Amino acid sequence: MTLTREEYEALESIVGPENISNDPVILDSYAWSGGVFRPHRPEAVLLPQSVEEVQAIIKTCNRYKIKVKCHSTGWGPAGLVSAPKTILLDLRRMNKIIEINEDAMYAVVEPYVIAAELQAEAMKRGLTCHLIGAGGSCSVLASTACYHGESPFGIFMGHGCENLLAAEWVLPNGEIVRTGSLGSTGEWFCGEGPGPGIRGLVRGTWGTHGSFGVITKIAVKLHPWPGPEKLEITSSLPIYRVKIPENMDAHTIAFPSFKEMMDAAYKIWDAKIGYVLHRQFNFFGEDLQAAIVKILLDPNKTIYHLEEVLKDPEVQNLTEKMRKSFQIILVGNSKRHLEWQEAALRKILDETGGRIVEECEDQAIKELTFMWLIRLCYKNWNFYAGGYLNGYAAYGSPYSVLSLFYKSIEHKKELIEKGLIVDDGADALMGTLSLRGGGGVIYFENFCLFDVADPESRNAGTMYRLISGEVLRKLGYVGNFGGPSEAYFYEEKEKKEKIIKESTHPEAFRWQAVFKKVFDPNNVASDEYLTLEDSS
Incomplete structure (x- = not known):
């Protein structure tokens, strides 16, 4: 279902002909992400530059009953559209750091400001910002107000939702809401009051995925950075490393089993140490991580040398030492x-x-570790095998998720034995050992890497993700992939409702149905804003 000429021209009149496209090649590029190609592409892509343009677009969509989805840096399939007659707002032209308030320790940003950019500016002032595991190239606004928010810095800075202050939000009906102190004083310093707080409506646990209006500005907390204004580079391309300041250090620590690893997490929380706690290199898989670290440190090696490097006795020894x-x-x-x-x-x-x-x-490995985790860079390496999907991703207390670790590993072993996915040793569990400030909760995902050019391999990756969601729901885990997000993979209303009802918190989606009736009378919110309408 394409836009009519009248509809297209109405939208074009808002952003100008150079900032809207319905070219099939352009639209297809907005239907693929992370090895996943969505069955629906947007009817048009628009690049607004201001809150006024966003508001005008949404009002136009209300007039013509067009659905609206937005994304900023667009990490992952959640940034794509999933229903017919949906336009996509690419917010890359809204890219300003509006304010850094050193005294109150917050920054005001637009959607396309990435975390690495804000962090670099904040470090000049003895401050830093929250970065999510997906990397420093991701939008600060999206990870704080709209989607996910798990961070290697969680023990020190908390979850993304804990860093949200005031926000400017264009609702699906075209009205502009300014939350917290912004709505009462015009200042950005507080996310609540006076009156009822609405951060739960704005953000919830996992966010609205850019599917319930458009958040155009937020204030985000900043945190102390007792380091240099600028990190000193110690190497050259293709992989930068940095000098570790004398009041900082980086270690890789290993344990006999996951149980002892979780024991240590509790004790680290109690001791109140750690700026970053993260299982980073294991993303590559327990059998491959040591080899890839060695490749990263050798300018004469690339991923094409992986099989050769794996035969190196030194790498084989390091592989064993880095398990768990x-x-x-x-x-x-x-x-x-x-x-x-x-x-x-x-x-x-x-x-x-x-x-x-x-x-x-080894100093080179320490400097690589420090650079990778402080700046959360090199996320292009997530695609070293082609495509990937995560699964068995739940958050909870350390001991409560141990059984999931083993289930995910067994599931992957079955696929590896059939030759359907990359043989990485089956344990590619990556995540933060402190999801919330000070500890208490962890979050891990076991990644499944597959060949995007092989239909069987691609299907195996997709089914791994979907089956993992079913397992999580049956076991009663709270989590994005054990919650309702598998509903995005299905168009059938009955299947969507079944998944939502089986989630740990279906009442949240009954409330979202109420919000939708009030704030989205013309049904322009994208289908990723999940609702549950039943008699309960």
Whole structure:
């Protein structure tokens, strides 16, 4: 179903002919992400530049009953449309850091400001910002107000939703809402009041996926950075490393089993140490991570040398040493403070049977680890095998998710034995060991890498994701992929409703049905804004 000439020209009159397209080649490029090609492409893509243009677009869509989806940096399939007669707003022209308030420790940003950009500006002022696991190239606004928010910095900075302050939001009916202190004083410093807080409506746990109006500006918390204004580069392309400041350090620590790893997480939380707690390199798989680290550090090697590097005895030794490991960045307010944290960490490792992987104390590996996790860069390497999907992604207390680790590994082993997905050792569990500020909750995903050019392999990856969601729902786990997000893969209303009802919190989607009736009378919100209308 394409837009009529009248509809297209009405939208074109708002943004200008150079900022709208219905070229099939352009539209197809907005229907693919992360190895996934959605069956629906947008009817048109628009690039608005201001809240006034966004509001005018949404009012026009109300007039013509056109659905609206928006994205900023567009990481992952959730940024794509999933229904006919939907236009996509690409917010890349809304890319300004409007304010950095050093005294109140917040920044005001538009949708296309990426975390790496804001972090670099904040570091000049002794501050830094929350970055999500998807990387520094992702939108600050999206990860804070609209989607996910899990972060390697969680122990120190919390979840994305904990960093949201005031917001400017164009509702699906075209009205503009300014939340928190912005609506009452014109200032950005607070996300609530006076009156009832609506951050739950704006954000919830997982966000609205850019599917319920458009958030055009937010204020986001900033956090202390006791480091240099600019990190010192110690290497050249293709992989930059940085000098580690004297009050900071980076380690890879390993354990006999997942149980001891989780024991250590509790003790690290209690000790209140750690700036970053993340299982990063294991994304490549427990059998491949050491080889890929070696490839990254050798300018004469590429991923095409993987099989050769895997035969290296030194790499084989490191592979064994890095099993059941994660990375930790320690940041002290002084060198002495760092020394205390180092001592606390070693005591925790003694108590849990853990150890620092000595081979990863090599200065080049430490500098790579520090750069990767402080800046959360090199996310292009997520696609080293072609396509990937994550599965068995739930959050909970450390011990509560252990059974999922083993289920996900067994599931992947079955697919590996059939030759359907990349043989990475089956354990490619990556995630943060502290989802919320101070600890208490973790979040892991076991990644499944597949060949996007092979239909069987691609289908195996998709089914891995969908089956993992069914497992999570049956076991009662709260989580994006055990919650209702599999509903996006289906167009049938009955299938969508079944998935939502089986989630751990169906009442949230009954409330979203109420919100939709009030704020979206003409049904322009994209289908990713899930609702449940039943008699309950």
